[in-house]
Amino acid sequence: ELGGERIDVVRFNDDIKEYIKAALSPAEISEIKLNKENKRAEVIVADDQLSLAIGKHGQNVRLASKLIGWELDIRTKAQAAAEAEEKKKAEEEKVKLETAKAEEEVKAAAKEATKEKRKTKEKKGKAKExxxxxxxxxxxxxxxxxxxxxxxxxxxxxxxxxxxxxxxxxxxxxxxxxxxxxxxxxxxxx
CATH class of the missing domain: 1.10.150.20 (5' to 3' exonuclease, C-terminal subdomain)
Structure with a gap:
């Protein structure tokens, strides 16, 4: 304690994942997904660890974010799983739409090719006539x-x-x- 305030000492670590774990302790981290380009980290914790990781009014996560210099998103395993499922469904829907669009384009191209063949046959027929x-x-x-x-x-x-x-x-x-x-x-x- 220092002046009535509790102080946590966090050792610096070059490994950003270990540094995040140390900054958010005593909460137990299950998984960390890094986005180095945007300096964002998605931190996955057990359901019972969420309030400990976030802290009162989000203070723990805000201080850890300032200390590390990265934006931290804290989620439970259930939230992460639901989000992953949502992304998967969205991706599947996107693939279905792209497949349907590609099929339509193929049908249109086939129709056009058939039309061209018919025109060519007609021209040949007229030429034969x-x-x-x-x-x-x-x-x-x-x-x-x-x-x-x-x-x-x-x-x-x-x-x-x-x-x-x-x-x-x-x-x-x-x-x-x-x-x-x-x-x-x-x-x-x-």
Whole structure:
């Protein structure tokens, strides 16, 4: 005692956990969780030790906090367990929401991919329709069409990709006519 006041002597310790235990004695500490970045410590005590660790009007924890230079949060094991359970539930809920969101994104992407495939098929179908209608090429009569088909040209696409020399090999089609046919085929595909 000093001047009628009780004084506790707390030895300094480089190990912050031991220092906290000494500063809060005689309360028995069960566990200490440190957050070194924020200089905070969560101190877990048994239910019957809570009032001893906190002190009258929070005096013990305030003095220990000033002495150590860290903010101290005193909790019982039950409070810590309840808080941990709450955090766990919140984390599980967050994971569920993220999973649901990811599933929605996958569904949307799949739907978009399906839509794109459908569009591509439609375009190919239209191209085939155009390619199948060689008889509608301007400047190509029935006789020329029959000659082209007989020579192996099955579509407008075949004609557009063919070389002029291939078309002129057909009896009855000259270079000028071959160029007109090829140009008409190119325009039909556009």
């Amino acid at each position: 155009k390619a199948a209608s060689m008889d509608e090429l301007p400047g190509v009569g029935e006789k020329t069409l029959a000659l082209l088909k007989k020579s192996g040209f099955k579509s407008v696409e075949d004609l557009a990709e063919a070389k002029i020399e291939e078309i002129t090999k057909i009896k009855g089609i000259g270079e000028a006519k071959a160029e007109k046919i090829k140009e008409a085929a190119r325009k039909a595909l556009k």
